[in-house]
Amino acid sequence: MKNATRPGAVCPTPRAPVIPAGPPNPFRADTVPSVETGAHECHYISTLADWEESASVRRAPRRVPCPEEVGTRDFFPLEQVPIAQHPIVRNLGPDAVRYLQVQRLYAYQASTARLERAVVNPVVLRIAEGRLGLPVSRTMRRDADKIYTDEARHAQFAYDLTDLVEAATGIEPVVVGEPRFLTQLRRQLDRTPVAYQPLVPLCYTIVSETLISATLAKIPRDTRVVTAVREQVADHARDEGHHHRYFVQVMHGVWPALSGAERALLGPLLADFIDWFLEPDLSSMQTALSQLGLEPETANQILHESYPPTQRAADMREAAARTLRLFEQTGVFDDTRTYEAFVGKGLLG
Ligand SMILES: [Fe+2]
Ligand SMILES: [Fe+2]
Numbered sequence: 001m002k003n004a005t006r007p008g009a010v011c012p013t014p015r016a017p018v019i020p021a022g023p024p025n026p027f028r029a030d031t032v033p034s035v036e037t038g039a040h041e042c043h044y045i046s047t048l049a050d051w052e053e054s055a056s057v058r059r060a061p062r063r064v065p066c067p068e069e070v071g072t073r074d075f076f077p078l079e080q081v082p083i084a085q086h087p088i089v090r091n092l093g094p095d096a097v098r099y100l101q102v103q104r105l106y107a108y109q110a111s112t113a114r115l116e117r118a119v120v121n122p123v124v125l126r127i128a129e130g131r132l133g134l135p136v137s138r139t140m141r142r143d144a145d146k147i148y149t150d151e152a153r154h155a156q157f158a159y160d161l162t163d164l165v166e167a168a169t170g171i172e173p174v175v176v177g178e179p180r181f182l183t184q185l186r187r188q189l190d191r192t193p194v195a196y197q198p199l200v201p202l203c204y205t206i207v208s209e210t211l212i213s214a215t216l217a218k219i220p221r222d223t224r225v226v227t228a229v230r231e232q233v234a235d236h237a238r239d240e241g242h243h244h245r246y247f248v249q250v251m252h253g254v255w256p257a258l259s260g261a262e263r264a265l266l267g268p269l270l271a272d273f274i275d276w277f278l279e280p281d282l283s284s285m286q287t288a289l290s291q292l293g294l295e296p297e298t299a300n301q302i303l304h305e306s307y308p309p310t311q312r313a314a315d316m317r318e319a320a321a322r323t324l325r326l327f328e329q330t331g332v333f334d335d336t337r338t339y340e341a342f343v344g345k346g347l348l349g
Contacts, residue, residue: 044136047143048143048242055153055239056154060235062157063229063235064228065228066226066227067168069227069228070168074224076229077225080104081100082306083289084097084100088302089302099171103173105162106173109161110158110159112158114179119205120205123202124205128141132254134254134257147242150239161229174284177283180281199262200269204273207270207273209244210323211278211319211320212322213278216240251326251327256330263338268337274320274345275345278315282303286299
Protein backbone atom coordinates (compact mmCIF):
# COMPACT_ATOMS: atom_id res chain seq x y z
CA MET A 1 0.00 0.00 0.00
CA LYS A 2 1.13 3.52 -0.56
CA ASN A 3 -0.29 5.63 2.17
CA ALA A 4 -3.54 6.07 3.94
CA THR A 5 -4.31 9.59 2.84
CA ARG A 6 -5.18 8.88 -0.79
CA PRO A 7 -8.77 9.67 -1.75
CA GLY A 8 -10.97 6.70 -0.99
CA ALA A 9 -8.82 5.26 1.79
CA VAL A 10 -10.73 3.81 4.74
CA CYS A 11 -10.43 7.01 6.71
CA PRO A 12 -8.83 9.61 4.47
CA THR A 13 -7.94 12.65 6.54
CA PRO A 14 -4.98 14.97 6.76
CA ARG A 15 -4.42 13.76 10.30
CA ALA A 16 -4.06 10.14 9.28
CA PRO A 17 -0.58 8.79 9.92
CA VAL A 18 1.41 7.87 6.88
CA ILE A 19 2.41 4.23 6.79
CA PRO A 20 6.17 4.11 7.15
CA ALA A 21 8.08 3.93 3.90
CA GLY A 22 9.99 0.75 3.23
CA PRO A 23 9.09 -2.69 1.97
CA PRO A 24 5.51 -2.61 0.68
CA ASN A 25 4.16 -4.99 3.24
CA PRO A 26 1.66 -2.99 5.24
CA PHE A 27 -0.10 -6.04 6.59
CA ARG A 28 2.94 -7.12 8.42
CA ALA A 29 3.51 -3.64 9.78
CA ASP A 30 2.48 -4.40 13.32
CA THR A 31 4.16 -1.20 14.38
CA VAL A 32 1.80 1.00 12.41
CA PRO A 33 -0.08 3.00 15.00
CA SER A 34 -3.78 2.45 15.19
CA VAL A 35 -5.84 5.60 14.93
CA GLU A 36 -8.91 6.11 17.01
CA THR A 37 -9.56 9.79 16.72
CA GLY A 38 -12.98 11.28 16.31
CA ALA A 39 -11.93 12.55 12.89
CA HIS A 40 -11.69 8.99 11.69
CA GLU A 41 -14.89 7.78 13.21
CA CYS A 42 -17.02 9.81 10.79
CA HIS A 43 -15.74 8.07 7.66
CA TYR A 44 -16.86 4.59 8.56
CA ILE A 45 -20.57 3.88 8.72
CA SER A 46 -21.17 1.01 11.10
CA THR A 47 -22.93 -1.93 9.51
CA LEU A 48 -23.24 -3.81 12.80
CA ALA A 49 -24.65 -1.19 15.13
CA ASP A 50 -27.62 -3.44 16.02
CA TRP A 51 -25.47 -6.55 16.36
CA GLU A 52 -26.62 -7.37 19.91
CA GLU A 53 -30.19 -7.69 18.63
CA SER A 54 -29.63 -8.99 15.10
CA ALA A 55 -26.62 -11.34 15.10
CA SER A 56 -27.47 -15.03 14.81
CA VAL A 57 -25.10 -15.83 17.66
CA ARG A 58 -27.16 -13.52 19.91
CA ARG A 59 -30.68 -14.39 18.83
CA ALA A 60 -30.97 -17.61 16.80
CA PRO A 61 -31.73 -20.92 18.50
CA ARG A 62 -30.01 -24.15 17.63
CA ARG A 63 -31.47 -25.47 14.35
CA VAL A 64 -32.48 -29.11 14.81
CA PRO A 65 -34.10 -31.11 11.98
CA CYS A 66 -37.71 -32.13 12.68
CA PRO A 67 -38.08 -35.92 12.61
CA GLU A 68 -41.28 -35.58 10.48
CA GLU A 69 -39.36 -33.73 7.77
CA VAL A 70 -36.36 -36.04 7.60
CA GLY A 71 -37.94 -38.49 5.15
CA THR A 72 -40.18 -36.07 3.30
CA ARG A 73 -38.15 -32.96 2.53
CA ASP A 74 -34.88 -32.27 0.75
CA PHE A 75 -31.63 -31.58 2.57
CA PHE A 76 -30.38 -29.52 -0.35
CA PRO A 77 -32.27 -28.16 -3.39
CA LEU A 78 -32.07 -30.63 -6.24
CA GLU A 79 -31.11 -27.99 -8.81
CA GLN A 80 -28.04 -27.15 -6.72
CA VAL A 81 -26.92 -30.78 -6.90
CA PRO A 82 -26.73 -31.27 -10.69
CA ILE A 83 -25.18 -34.74 -10.40
CA ALA A 84 -28.26 -35.94 -8.52
CA GLN A 85 -30.37 -35.08 -11.58
CA HIS A 86 -28.18 -37.01 -14.00
CA PRO A 87 -30.04 -39.93 -15.65
CA ILE A 88 -27.45 -42.47 -14.44
CA VAL A 89 -28.03 -41.39 -10.82
CA ARG A 90 -31.80 -41.22 -11.25
CA ASN A 91 -31.73 -44.81 -12.47
CA LEU A 92 -30.17 -45.80 -9.15
CA GLY A 93 -33.36 -44.73 -7.40
CA PRO A 94 -34.54 -42.05 -4.93
CA ASP A 95 -32.21 -43.13 -2.12
CA ALA A 96 -29.19 -42.40 -4.32
CA VAL A 97 -30.57 -38.96 -5.21
CA ARG A 98 -31.20 -38.21 -1.55
CA TYR A 99 -27.75 -39.50 -0.55
CA LEU A 100 -26.12 -37.01 -2.93
CA GLN A 101 -28.31 -34.15 -1.66
CA VAL A 102 -27.24 -34.89 1.91
CA GLN A 103 -23.57 -35.15 0.89
CA ARG A 104 -23.88 -31.80 -0.90
CA LEU A 105 -25.17 -30.27 2.33
CA TYR A 106 -22.24 -31.73 4.27
CA ALA A 107 -19.74 -30.44 1.70
CA TYR A 108 -21.29 -26.98 1.79
CA GLN A 109 -21.16 -26.88 5.58
CA ALA A 110 -17.56 -28.13 5.75
CA SER A 111 -16.35 -25.70 3.14
CA THR A 112 -18.15 -22.81 4.87
CA ALA A 113 -16.57 -23.68 8.21
CA ARG A 114 -13.08 -23.95 6.73
CA LEU A 115 -13.46 -20.64 4.93
CA GLU A 116 -14.54 -18.86 8.11
CA ARG A 117 -11.78 -20.33 10.25
CA ALA A 118 -8.84 -20.51 7.87
CA VAL A 119 -9.28 -17.38 5.77
CA VAL A 120 -11.90 -14.87 6.90
CA ASN A 121 -11.28 -14.77 10.62
CA PRO A 122 -7.50 -14.32 10.45
CA VAL A 123 -8.13 -11.30 8.20
CA VAL A 124 -10.88 -9.96 10.45
CA LEU A 125 -8.55 -10.32 13.41
CA ARG A 126 -5.96 -8.13 11.69
CA ILE A 127 -8.57 -5.44 11.31
CA ALA A 128 -9.84 -5.84 14.87
CA GLU A 129 -6.31 -5.55 16.24
CA GLY A 130 -5.41 -2.54 14.12
CA ARG A 131 -2.94 -4.46 11.95
CA LEU A 132 -4.55 -3.78 8.59
CA GLY A 133 -1.89 -1.27 7.66
CA LEU A 134 -4.43 1.51 7.25
CA PRO A 135 -5.80 3.74 9.93
CA VAL A 136 -8.98 2.08 11.08
CA SER A 137 -11.44 3.72 13.41
CA ARG A 138 -12.36 2.27 16.78
CA THR A 139 -15.91 1.57 15.55
CA MET A 140 -14.63 -0.29 12.52
CA ARG A 141 -12.34 -2.37 14.71
CA ARG A 142 -15.13 -3.17 17.14
CA ASP A 143 -17.32 -4.21 14.23
CA ALA A 144 -14.51 -6.51 13.11
CA ASP A 145 -14.68 -8.09 16.58
CA LYS A 146 -18.37 -8.76 15.98
CA ILE A 147 -17.70 -10.30 12.58
CA TYR A 148 -15.03 -12.50 14.16
CA THR A 149 -17.61 -13.79 16.62
CA ASP A 150 -20.19 -14.25 13.84
CA GLU A 151 -17.81 -16.28 11.70
CA ALA A 152 -16.78 -18.48 14.61
CA ARG A 153 -20.46 -19.16 15.23
CA HIS A 154 -21.05 -19.92 11.52
CA ALA A 155 -18.30 -22.52 11.58
CA GLN A 156 -19.57 -24.03 14.80
CA PHE A 157 -23.18 -24.27 13.65
CA ALA A 158 -22.05 -25.74 10.31
CA TYR A 159 -20.46 -28.69 12.08
CA ASP A 160 -23.32 -28.91 14.56
CA LEU A 161 -25.92 -29.19 11.80
CA THR A 162 -23.78 -31.77 10.02
CA ASP A 163 -23.78 -33.91 13.16
CA LEU A 164 -27.52 -33.47 13.61
CA VAL A 165 -28.27 -34.44 9.99
CA GLU A 166 -25.97 -37.44 10.22
CA ALA A 167 -27.79 -38.59 13.36
CA ALA A 168 -31.19 -38.04 11.72
CA THR A 169 -30.43 -39.71 8.37
CA GLY A 170 -27.74 -42.23 9.23
CA ILE A 171 -25.74 -40.92 6.24
CA GLU A 172 -22.08 -40.42 7.10
CA PRO A 173 -20.19 -37.55 5.45
CA VAL A 174 -17.73 -38.83 2.85
CA VAL A 175 -14.15 -38.23 3.83
CA VAL A 176 -12.43 -35.68 1.64
CA GLY A 177 -9.35 -33.55 2.01
CA GLU A 178 -9.35 -29.81 2.50
CA PRO A 179 -11.62 -27.76 0.24
CA ARG A 180 -10.06 -26.99 -3.12
CA PHE A 181 -10.04 -23.22 -2.59
CA LEU A 182 -7.66 -23.65 0.37
CA THR A 183 -5.22 -25.65 -1.74
CA GLN A 184 -5.46 -23.03 -4.47
CA LEU A 185 -4.89 -20.23 -1.98
CA ARG A 186 -1.82 -21.92 -0.54
CA ARG A 187 -0.37 -22.45 -4.01
CA GLN A 188 -1.05 -18.82 -4.79
CA LEU A 189 0.76 -17.73 -1.64
CA ASP A 190 3.76 -19.84 -2.69
CA ARG A 191 3.84 -17.98 -6.01
CA THR A 192 3.40 -14.53 -4.45
CA PRO A 193 6.36 -12.38 -3.39
CA VAL A 194 6.61 -12.41 0.41
CA ALA A 195 5.96 -8.70 0.73
CA TYR A 196 2.59 -9.05 -0.98
CA GLN A 197 1.43 -12.28 0.65
CA PRO A 198 -0.79 -10.72 3.35
CA LEU A 199 -2.80 -9.04 0.61
CA VAL A 200 -3.85 -12.40 -0.84
CA PRO A 201 -6.12 -13.57 2.02
CA LEU A 202 -7.37 -10.00 2.45
CA CYS A 203 -8.50 -9.86 -1.18
CA TYR A 204 -9.91 -13.38 -1.04
CA THR A 205 -11.92 -12.35 2.01
CA ILE A 206 -13.23 -9.25 0.25
CA VAL A 207 -14.39 -11.48 -2.60
CA SER A 208 -15.96 -14.17 -0.43
CA GLU A 209 -17.64 -11.66 1.89
CA THR A 210 -19.19 -9.61 -0.91
CA LEU A 211 -20.41 -12.50 -3.08
CA ILE A 212 -23.85 -13.94 -2.54
CA SER A 213 -23.77 -17.62 -3.38
CA ALA A 214 -26.84 -19.33 -4.79
CA THR A 215 -26.96 -21.36 -1.59
CA LEU A 216 -27.23 -18.36 0.69
CA ALA A 217 -29.64 -16.57 -1.60
CA LYS A 218 -32.08 -19.33 -2.47
CA ILE A 219 -32.26 -21.95 0.28
CA PRO A 220 -34.01 -19.77 2.91
CA ARG A 221 -37.01 -19.33 0.58
CA ASP A 222 -37.12 -22.93 -0.65
CA THR A 223 -39.97 -24.65 1.16
CA ARG A 224 -38.98 -28.06 -0.23
CA VAL A 225 -35.93 -27.96 2.03
CA VAL A 226 -35.84 -29.20 5.64
CA THR A 227 -36.76 -26.28 7.90
CA ALA A 228 -33.65 -26.54 10.09
CA VAL A 229 -31.41 -26.23 7.02
CA ARG A 230 -33.40 -23.30 5.64
CA GLU A 231 -33.29 -21.50 8.97
CA GLN A 232 -29.61 -22.12 9.52
CA VAL A 233 -28.78 -20.79 6.06
CA ALA A 234 -31.12 -17.83 6.67
CA ASP A 235 -29.33 -17.08 9.96
CA HIS A 236 -26.04 -17.10 8.10
CA ALA A 237 -27.34 -15.03 5.18
CA ARG A 238 -28.68 -12.35 7.53
CA ASP A 239 -25.29 -11.97 9.20
CA GLU A 240 -23.53 -11.97 5.86
CA GLY A 241 -25.71 -9.08 4.69
CA HIS A 242 -24.08 -6.97 7.41
CA HIS A 243 -20.63 -8.34 6.56
CA HIS A 244 -21.16 -7.55 2.90
CA ARG A 245 -21.69 -3.88 3.67
CA TYR A 246 -18.66 -3.88 5.96
CA PHE A 247 -16.34 -5.33 3.35
CA VAL A 248 -17.64 -3.00 0.68
CA GLN A 249 -16.21 -0.22 2.84
CA VAL A 250 -12.99 -2.18 3.35
CA MET A 251 -12.61 -2.51 -0.44
CA HIS A 252 -13.27 1.18 -0.96
CA GLY A 253 -10.49 1.88 1.51
CA VAL A 254 -7.97 -0.73 0.53
CA TRP A 255 -7.94 -0.67 -3.27
CA PRO A 256 -7.11 3.00 -3.78
CA ALA A 257 -4.41 2.73 -1.12
CA LEU A 258 -2.55 -0.03 -2.96
CA SER A 259 0.45 0.80 -5.09
CA GLY A 260 0.22 0.34 -8.87
CA ALA A 261 2.38 -2.77 -8.59
CA GLU A 262 0.11 -4.26 -5.93
CA ARG A 263 -3.00 -3.54 -7.98
CA ALA A 264 -1.40 -5.05 -11.08
CA LEU A 265 -0.56 -8.22 -9.16
CA LEU A 266 -3.85 -8.58 -7.31
CA GLY A 267 -6.31 -7.40 -9.97
CA PRO A 268 -6.17 -10.52 -12.16
CA LEU A 269 -6.16 -12.66 -9.00
CA LEU A 270 -9.54 -11.24 -8.01
CA ALA A 271 -11.02 -13.01 -11.05
CA ASP A 272 -9.38 -16.25 -9.93
CA PHE A 273 -10.73 -15.79 -6.41
CA ILE A 274 -14.30 -15.46 -7.67
CA ASP A 275 -13.77 -18.58 -9.76
CA TRP A 276 -12.31 -20.57 -6.85
CA PHE A 277 -14.95 -19.45 -4.41
CA LEU A 278 -17.82 -20.45 -6.69
CA GLU A 279 -16.20 -23.56 -8.10
CA PRO A 280 -18.32 -26.67 -7.48
CA ASP A 281 -16.75 -29.06 -4.99
CA LEU A 282 -16.18 -31.90 -7.43
CA SER A 283 -13.87 -33.98 -5.24
CA SER A 284 -16.49 -34.58 -2.57
CA MET A 285 -19.08 -35.25 -5.28
CA GLN A 286 -16.74 -37.73 -6.97
CA THR A 287 -16.22 -39.57 -3.68
CA ALA A 288 -19.96 -39.60 -3.05
CA LEU A 289 -20.59 -41.08 -6.50
CA SER A 290 -18.05 -43.82 -5.87
CA GLN A 291 -19.82 -44.61 -2.57
CA LEU A 292 -22.90 -45.32 -4.68
CA GLY A 293 -20.91 -48.05 -6.42
CA LEU A 294 -20.19 -46.16 -9.63
CA GLU A 295 -16.92 -46.74 -11.47
CA PRO A 296 -14.51 -43.78 -11.67
CA GLU A 297 -15.10 -43.35 -15.42
CA THR A 298 -18.85 -43.23 -14.91
CA ALA A 299 -18.45 -40.76 -12.03
CA ASN A 300 -16.26 -38.55 -14.23
CA GLN A 301 -18.81 -38.70 -17.02
CA ILE A 302 -21.58 -37.64 -14.64
CA LEU A 303 -19.48 -34.75 -13.29
CA HIS A 304 -18.48 -33.60 -16.75
CA GLU A 305 -22.04 -33.65 -18.06
CA SER A 306 -23.52 -32.06 -14.94
CA TYR A 307 -21.36 -28.92 -14.96
CA PRO A 308 -21.33 -27.54 -18.52
CA PRO A 309 -18.85 -24.61 -18.76
CA THR A 310 -21.41 -22.23 -20.28
CA GLN A 311 -23.83 -22.71 -17.39
CA ARG A 312 -20.99 -22.25 -14.92
CA ALA A 313 -20.02 -18.86 -16.37
CA ALA A 314 -23.65 -17.70 -16.19
CA ASP A 315 -23.94 -18.87 -12.57
CA MET A 316 -20.69 -17.08 -11.66
CA ARG A 317 -21.86 -13.82 -13.22
CA GLU A 318 -25.14 -13.99 -11.33
CA ALA A 319 -23.51 -14.74 -7.96
CA ALA A 320 -20.76 -12.17 -8.48
CA ALA A 321 -22.95 -9.34 -9.77
CA ARG A 322 -22.63 -7.14 -6.68
CA THR A 323 -18.92 -7.86 -6.29
CA LEU A 324 -18.33 -6.96 -9.94
CA ARG A 325 -20.19 -3.68 -9.40
CA LEU A 326 -18.00 -2.99 -6.38
CA PHE A 327 -14.87 -3.65 -8.43
CA GLU A 328 -16.14 -1.34 -11.16
CA GLN A 329 -16.75 1.42 -8.59
CA THR A 330 -13.32 1.04 -7.02
CA GLY A 331 -11.48 1.14 -10.34
CA VAL A 332 -10.30 -2.48 -10.39
CA PHE A 333 -11.00 -2.78 -14.11
CA ASP A 334 -8.92 0.27 -15.00
CA ASP A 335 -5.99 -2.10 -15.37
CA THR A 336 -6.09 -3.76 -18.80
CA ARG A 337 -4.65 -7.10 -17.69
CA THR A 338 -7.17 -7.25 -14.87
CA TYR A 339 -10.06 -6.45 -17.20
CA GLU A 340 -8.89 -9.17 -19.59
CA ALA A 341 -8.61 -11.68 -16.75
CA PHE A 342 -12.26 -11.08 -15.88
CA VAL A 343 -13.27 -11.38 -19.53
CA GLY A 344 -11.27 -14.60 -19.75
CA LYS A 345 -13.26 -16.06 -16.86
CA GLY A 346 -16.53 -15.09 -18.52
CA LEU A 347 -17.25 -12.58 -15.76
CA LEU A 348 -17.19 -9.53 -18.04
CA GLY A 349 -17.75 -8.80 -21.71
FE1 LIG B 1 -20.01 -16.39 7.61
FE1 LIG C 1 -18.99 -13.14 6.82
